[in-house]
Amino acid sequence: xxxxxxxxLKWVLLGIGVLAALIPFIWMIAGSFRSEADLFAAPERLxxxxxxxxxxxxxxxxxxxxxxxxxxxxxxxxxxxxxxxxDSMCAYALARIQFRGSNVLFWxxxxxxxxxxQVTLIPVFIxxxxxxxxxxxxxxIIPRATSAFGIFMLRQFFISIPRExxxxxxxxxxxxxxxxxxxxxxxxKPALATLAVLHFMNLWNDLLWPLIVTSSTEMRTLPAxxxxxxxxxxxxxxxxxxxxxxxLLPLALAFxxxxxxxxxxIATTGLK
Amino acid sequence: xxRQVSTRTTSPAVRGSRPxxxxxxxxxxxxxxxxxxxxxxxIIILIVFIVYPITQSLWYSLHDWxxxxxxxxxxxxxxxxxxxxDELFWNALRVTLLFSLVSVVLQIGIGYWAATALMRxxxxxxxxRSIFFFPTIVALATIGLVWRFLLDAxxxxxxxxxxxxxxxxxxxxxxxxxALSTVIFVSVWKTVGYAMVILLAGIKGVPDSLYEAARLDxxxxxxxxxxxxxxxxxxxxxxxxxxxTINSLQVFDLVxxxxxxxxxxxxxxxxxxxxxxxxxxxxxxxxxxxxxxLFVIIMLLSALQLRLFRYQDVD
Numbered sequence: 001x002x003x004x005x006x007x008x009l010k011w012v013l014l015g016i017g018v019l020a021a022l023i024p025f026i027w028m029i030a031g032s033f034r035s036e037a038d039l040f041a042a043p044e045r046l047x048x049x050x051x052x053x054x055x056x057x058x059x060x061x062x063x064x065x066x067x068x069x070x071x072x073x074x075x076x077x078x079x080x081x082x083x084x085x086x087d088s089m090c091a092y093a094l095a096r097i098q099f100r101g102s103n104v105l106f107w108x109x110x111x112x113x114x115x116x117x118q119v120t121l122i123p124v125f126i127x128x129x130x131x132x133x134x135x136x137x138x139x140x141i142i143p144r145a146t147s148a149f150g151i152f153m154l155r156q157f158f159i160s161i162p163r164e165x166x167x168x169x170x171x172x173x174x175x176x177x178x179x180x181x182x183x184x185x186x187x188x189k190p191a192l193a194t195l196a197v198l199h200f201m202n203l204w205n206d207l208l209w210p211l212i213v214t215s216s217t218e219m220r221t222l223p224a225x226x227x228x229x230x231x232x233x234x235x236x237x238x239x240x241x242x243x244x245x246x247x248l249l250p251l252a253l254a255f256x257x258x259x260x261x262x263x264x265x266i267a268t269t270g271l272k
Numbered sequence: 273x274x275r276q277v278s279t280r281t282t283s284p285a286v287r288g289s290r291p292x293x294x295x296x297x298x299x300x301x302x303x304x305x306x307x308x309x310x311x312x313x314x315i316i317i318l319i320v321f322i323v324y325p326i327t328q329s330l331w332y333s334l335h336d337w338x339x340x341x342x343x344x345x346x347x348x349x350x351x352x353x354x355x356x357x358d359e360l361f362w363n364a365l366r367v368t369l370l371f372s373l374v375s376v377v378l379q380i381g382i383g384y385w386a387a388t389a390l391m392r393x394x395x396x397x398x399x400x401r402s403i404f405f406f407p408t409i410v411a412l413a414t415i416g417l418v419w420r421f422l423l424d425a426x427x428x429x430x431x432x433x434x435x436x437x438x439x440x441x442x443x444x445x446x447x448x449x450x451a452l453s454t455v456i457f458v459s460v461w462k463t464v465g466y467a468m469v470i471l472l473a474g475i476k477g478v479p480d481s482l483y484e485a486a487r488l489d490x491x492x493x494x495x496x497x498x499x500x501x502x503x504x505x506x507x508x509x510x511x512x513x514x515x516x517t518i519n520s521l522q523v524f525d526l527v528x529x530x531x532x533x534x535x536x537x538x539x540x541x542x543x544x545x546x547x548x549x550x551x552x553x554x555x556x557x558x559x560x561x562x563x564x565x566l567f568v569i570i571m572l573l574s575a576l577q578l579r580l581f582r583y584q585d586v587d
Contacts, residue, residue, distance in 0.1 A: 129340070
């Protein structure tokens with residue numbers, strides 16, 4: 001009797017949990033198809049009385065939405081690609097090349113792993129000011145184009161690849177560049193995919209960094225742009241909810257098809 | 273062994289040629305070059321944008337730093353002294369610690385419960401787990417925005433449902449006594465799935481033999497939980513506690529979007545205060561001092577957590 005009670009209590013609580021997890025997203029998506037009048041008239045409704053595309057139409061007029069979308073793709077996309085390239089190169093050097101100073105470099109990477117991002121924010125802002133990089137793509141991208149965590153993770157992965165593969169290639173006359181590009185990288189695809197998902201997600205979602213580096217509306221990314229517009233007088237909630245829905249779409253699709261990479265990436269590193 | 277022989281730097285032929293003098297030195301210098309070249313892009317970025325800035329941050333905190341000024345005014349420890357007398361700083365510290373403590377305890381507690389409830393590998397459980405995990409991948413800015421609307425007294429679904437049952441809509445984010453709890457709730461809502469996934473991996477790693485042995489000794493479900501599962505997943509618990517604590521001490525996005533530190537500084541955290549001082553008031557030295565306080569707190573707490581868990585190991 002009591003175990004039966006416990007089991008049903010468990011499922012009731014889990015059911016409430018699932019509803020609590022889903023309702024905000026359902027409300028968000030439904031709200032993006034809803035008129036302002038409907039929202040005020042019937043806030044207790046989860047779904048619109050009449051569906052309208054107004055939010056998705058006026059978002060292009062009320063916000064420079066295309067630009068925000070483009071900036072987000074450039075920032076998250078280019079930075080992720082550079083990050084994978086630089087991280088894997090550095091990891092290759094640390095795992096596969098014996099050279100003087102490699103230990104020092106390894107410890108440098110480990111030490112930077114422990115620095116909270118916020119502590120470097122003000123000096124980096126001033127550096128970018130002196131470089132003339134504020135409010136530019138290079139200012140957004142270059143400082144984030146490597147991650148100590150990525151280097152560390154890939155180094156561990158590269159070490160586990162058998163050395164005999166390099167030896168064979170070296171006998172055939174291959175240099176480091178060829179070994180790195182044609183042997184190590186292809187073998188590291190799962191690790192690179194996990195890292196790519198993780199980097200792209202964190203960059204796509206980042207608010208504080210683009211908020212500080214950019215100042216003009218044309219340079220904002222989606223989270224920064226939506227936040228700033230949401231903070232001003234909201235003329236139409238549907239517009240902002242449409243923006244939020246669109247900005248969620250790429251990650252939600254990727255999550256649907258490649259959940260294991262998300263879980264693997266986030267589980268090993270922690271959140272952002 | 274094989275690799276030792278064929279690696280060029282340690283091959284006997286090179287060693288032998290060393291006393292020969294002149295030619296060996298440039299060659300050896302050149303031999304280190306590929307390593308440095310491969311590492312260079314990352315290392316340069318790490319030094320320019322993390323290592324140097326962290327020292328600069330400390331340096332700024334000892335000045336009244338003005339961006340682009342000819343010379344900066346040296347203050348010594350004045351910024352830190354000013355912090356000690358600043359009510360807003362103590363408020364932000366209290367809010368940050370309270371936010372972190374309550375949200376981490378709830379995230380781990382609920383996450384652990386959900387992990388044990390959804391442990392079996394059925395398709396149903398997997399769908400539930402995916403749903404709970406999903407908010408983890410969504411931007412805090414988006415989540416903050418949606419919850420702000422959901423909780424709005426005029427248009428929000430929450431208020432609407434309350435009214436449906438004859439209640440008065442509550443101003444969750446405008447009421448200073450409710451705002452912090454509300455932000456904590458949303459933070460827990462977002463992160464519970466993450467804690468669940470990590471803890472589940474830990475629970476799955478506990479060997480079945482331990483449970484069988486305990487069951488033979490007549491342990492019931494609750495005892496199994498307290499005396500087998502929890503002690504066995506201590507490393508996982510430590511990991512998830514550290515990650516969540518460090519994370520919540522740096523909370524910014526959620527607060528910035530939902531309340532911007534208000535009402536009446538009820539949700540003002542160390543990072544939102546730093547942001548305001550640094551990028552709104554341009555008190556860069558003062559903001560750097562706040563950043564360093566945060567840095568030291570995070571370091572201390574990480575060390576403390578490592579220690580606490582290690583002491584229990586000794587028992």
